[in-house]
Amino acid sequence: MMAAHMQTQRIAGAEQDLPKRIPYTAMVSPHNLRCAGGAVLTCFKIGGVAHEAADDEDLQAWHDSLCGLLRNIAGGDVALWVHMIREPRTQYPPGVFDDDFAGRLNERYKASLTGTQMMVNTHYLSLLVRGEPKALKFLSRGKKKTVQSLFEKIDEDNERIDDLAATVMAGLARHGPRRLGTYEHNGAVFSETLEFLAYLVNGAWSRIALPKGRVSYCLPWSRLSFGHEQFECRQPERTQVGALLAVNEYLTETTEPGHLNVLLSLPFPFVLTQSFSLIAKTKAQAALAKQQRLLINAEDASRSQVEGISAALDDLAANRVAFGEHHLSLAVRAANTRELNDRIAIARSSLAETGFVVVREDVCLEAAFLAQLPGNWKERPRPAPISSRNFIGFSSFHNYPHGRMLGNQWGPAVTLLKTVSGTPFYFNFHIPPSSRKGVDEKDVDDRVPGHTLLLGPTGSGKTVIQTFMLAQCEKYRPTVFTFDKDHGQEIFIRAMGGKYSSLRNGEPTGFNPCAMPDTAANRTHLEQLVRKCIESELSPMQEREIAESVAGLYRLPWEQRRFSTLLQFYDPTDPSGVYARFRKWCQGGALGWVFDNEQDTIAFDGTRYYGYDTTEFLDNDEILTPTVMYLFHRMDQLIDGRRFILNMDEFWKMLADPYFEEKALDAVKTYRKRNAFALFGTQSPADVLRSQYSRQLIDQLVTQLYLPNPKATREDYIDGFKLTEREYQLIRHDMVEQNLRGFLFKQGANAAVCELNLRGFDDELAVLSGTAATVELAQRAIAQAGEEPEAWLPLFQQLRRGRS
Incomplete structure (x- = not known):
């Protein structure tokens, strides 16, 4: 009994301790979140760029563009956290069908996808601006702080990060970025940013309303407990176990665009986390120079290593690269330990292919888990310096497109397909809307x-x-x-x-253009049609003759309106006139069967x-x-x-x-x-x-x-x-x-x-x-059963099977 009670106390203590290690205090704008150390954070959801069918030149151009963006925002107080969330998605597009051929086809196709494993990758970028360094805080410790000065500082920080966010949005335009903000639902205001951060903690999505108190207390809604190599996440509807792999050593000196693309098609969910905290240029130069001296003094460094650092120093001096502290972890969850270990083995092998030496977190498991949260610098177990070009190689924002399920021109997606990469694809004829809310079909200018x-x-x-x-x-x-x-x-x-x-x-086609209702548009069209049938140059008098014939036709009773009636308005004695050239399109002429029919059989009903x-x-x-x-x-x-x-x-x-x-x-x-x-x-x-x-x-x-x-x-x-x-x-x-x-x-x-x-x-x-054969069978079935599909379709299938 006492052991159980102590275990309960430990769990309760851990649950109380967790929010204290989550570094968020308050939302200070619809987009921006303030951290405990004074940093400000804003997040972007990134669709990613389709790399599967791209040429090498395009991949390199996108890589160079991202490198340029990183240089543009580089500063000693700027940091980035990048996440790729891979999760199952097999939701079928909604829609109401009648109980007819299309409805039954839809139900059968939907059933055929049941049990098919499909997963999507979603990229997130978190941009942070750090607060004042500790030394500056110490120097300003004696200054009196007021509510007004606090608000001024918040406004100043918001303006700085908003400016950087605008640069990021422009630089990522090709990759489909959207800055996370707030939205209303059932009269309450919810935060997309907090929902994303809560997912990193809980491994599941849930709406998070803007809290009145400290943000960190509203994020964990699961019961988390950490063991030696494994953590447990208990939720009302399920319990999962998880583990983290982390990079311990970088064996590769150079990276290519999409260096980690092997992870895009792993057969299970995970969260890939990377952080990159930019280092001031002078500090980076000093660190590189020190590393080069140590290699030379050790007398066991290869020539390429020493020359590589020299090249890095040149690039840094010329502002071709920036340097920063990097960490990478891969969090995997599963229903049980056996499944978790299988997934970890696959993930470890995939990361090894990319030139990483990875370890399974044990002693530092909880810290590594919390380091997934943007701005949690102190929890990162093993940060290491790398160049901005290397970081972009690891964070290329490549992806397999998966379309848009809701909010399209006509509503939900047309259908769900599976890509060869195992990703669901929500097919639409219309291009996706630019806004999160989708297309307002009733607004002509909003249509796509x-x-x-x-x-x-x-x-x-x-x-x-x-x-x-x-x-x-x-x-x-x-x-x-x-x-x-x-x-x-x-x-x-x-x-x-x-x-x-x-x-x-x-x-006979059953067409009679003269039977169209008397409207200006129909009169104009009939004149154009007569001219086209004649198809030769017309004099102004002949043009007028045609116009007058159409006007005269519409003065006649409906039953008299036919192509052959138009002949009454033309001069039959002119061998090259309208009459002579138009006669073949009338009853008795070679082409009278095209338009000179007694009735017009076109009926749109x-x-x-x-x-x-x-x-x-x-x-x-x-x-x-x-x-x-x-x-x-x-x-x-x-x-x-x-x-x-x-x-x-x-x-x-x-x-x-x-x-x-x-x-x-x-x-x-x-x-x-x-x-x-x-x-x-x-x-x-x-x-x-x-x-x-x-x-x-x-x-x-x-x-x-x-x-x-x-x-x-x-x-x-x-x-x-x-x-x-x-x-x-x-x-x-x-x-x-x-x-x-x-x-x-x-x-x-x-x-x-x-x-x-x-x-x-x-x-x-x-x-x-x-085919010619099946069309003949369908026509036979219709002749026997009538034109109602419910009557002739079963007979058609019987005839077809009997024939085969």
């Missing part, structure tokens, strides 16, 4: 672009990816207008309850999915442009602020048409403000690049998906699409060799290799991508 290029050769799975992503978009309730080729998306569109039409040469197979028209130059003109005009009337997707398969075929070139360019420039985006799929990069507007068009396609292509050429991918050499190698070799069913995702500077694993989804794949 989402135009997407999907590029892959035959057999790479392009159509599957295209339709799968559309199915995942169903939670947004968008209107989808598809220009299809070879009926590849027909089954999918019909499965979504959509309307699908096949346009065939010589067969009863569904949000509309598809047109234009395969046969793509090689018929005479009718392609007028047909595209009319369809685009009718489609454009749907883009009224509702969520809209223009979905085009093999769009490069239409790029050969001058009208569509201009229309496509106009679409990608104007759709953003109209809450719409275009999804362009194609097999042929060369044909896309051949367009006179290719450069302008590609620049507007903010999201680009490249499927594996063993026949990819540098001319197309590097010269044309401006990919890096590494990105080209991934498409041309790596993804091909891995037999990857997925794509290289590229959005601005971010690039990630994503998998779309639909193994075992045979029924769904038959719907997502049609």
Whole structure:
């Protein structure tokens, strides 16, 4: 009993002692935290830069840029703490689906990801400005301190660190920094900075409201106890054990960009902590000179060691580098000791690969744990001097992108994918918003672009990816207008309850542009369409004749409005007039089947999915442009602020048409403000690049998906699409060799290799991508069961299985 009581007293004493060793007193602004020794701290969350597909030249440029930033903020009172937190994240994007094909596909895909281990890395940078040195504090000990002088000192410190923070934000712009601050929730004000610091203590995230008392007492909410090589963290819902590895010796003299990237894909959570406290230039020079003398006097130093210090002294004198005290630790947690030891063994091996001699903390375990907290200088077990270039090599802020789950243009992410590095990737067509709160979709100026290029050769799975992503978009309730080729998306569109039409040469299209309602826009379009059908130079009199014919047409009853009726307004005696040139587009003429139909069958009702197979028209130059003109005009009337997707398969075929070139360019420039985006799929990069507007068009396609292509050429991918050499190698070799069913995702500077694993989804794949044989089966099923997907889809699957 007494032993148990003493144990309880020891735990209680430790819990009371812990806040005293946490060096934080009060938040002195939404961003800044004051430390016990007078230091001021501010924190940044850093997304990191995508290194996986970057060229060596880019990696070096980013490294040099960070080195320059560190030199710009260097000072004897400046210190940095850098953390990389690796943690599981498999949360599936929320969204409400109907009980239809898209809904069932979503549920099955979501279930397929259950149990899949995926982890994300998040970087944090803490910037500190130290308080007065002890000597200055001693000299000013006799001065009387007032509340006013205290506030003035706080304001002065805040101004200094805010200036440095602005420099850091600018220098880290490429790496996606965001300064931590405060936010409101349920009427209370919470601190992101305190939540981050509390995570370092507890190993779990929790909201931390701004406290009224000393900050250090609100951070530990777990029961922590420290043993010889292991600590225990008890929480209401779980208990974990943990250990720390720390650098004891640096065997490497030089570091490369991303020196610790091996840690980015370890198969378990951890917290990597580094501190770098800058040393004044004169002090650093004296220390280096002393070290060089000791090496020379010892008479056992290598020539390279002595010359290395001479080079460091030259760099320091020329302000090419700065020096600072560095420490590094890796904290690992697990559910039990056996799992912890296994993880520690893997981590130790990985760190050894980077040239570190590491030790498992034992006597100094508690101090090493507390040294994870920024500004806890006195707890660091074994700090060592290194150069700023070495520190940046250890802290390159490289990362695997993982997208954004919430707060996107249309809300939650489209879907969740797994990258080849084991990271979850929240896929979005739209670029991520710049603000933490996300996009205000109702604010036209706040909307972001989402135009997407999907590029892959035959057999790479392009159509599957295209339709799968559309199915995942169903939670947004968008209107989808598809220009299809070879009926590849027909089954999918019909499965979504959509309307699908096949346009065939010589067969009535069901189009009657004259039946459009009488509006100024429709009149203008009809005039343009007639001119395009004539497609030859018109005199001013003939231009007026066309305008008057359209005006006269709209004075007639609706049932009389047809292309052939327009002939009544033209002079039939002029052999080269409008009548003679327009007659072939009217009933009885060679092209009367295109537009001179009794009724217009285009009806935008009863569904949000509309598809047109234009395969046969793509090689018929005479009718392609007028047909595209009319369809685009009718489609454009749907883009009224509702969520809209223009979905085009093999769009490069239409790029050969001058009208569509201009229309496509106009679409990608104007759709953003109209809450719409275009999804362009194609097999042929060369044909896309051949367009006179290719450069302008590609620049507007903010999201680009490249499927594996063993026949990819540098001319197309590097010269044309401006990919890096590494990105080209991934498409041309790596993804091909891995037999990857997925794509290289590229959005601005971010690039990630994503998998779309639909193994075992045979029924769904038959719907997502049609062949001539399966389209015929679907049409047979519809003929027997009717057009309702719930009726014909089961029959279609039965027919398909019976055939196989």
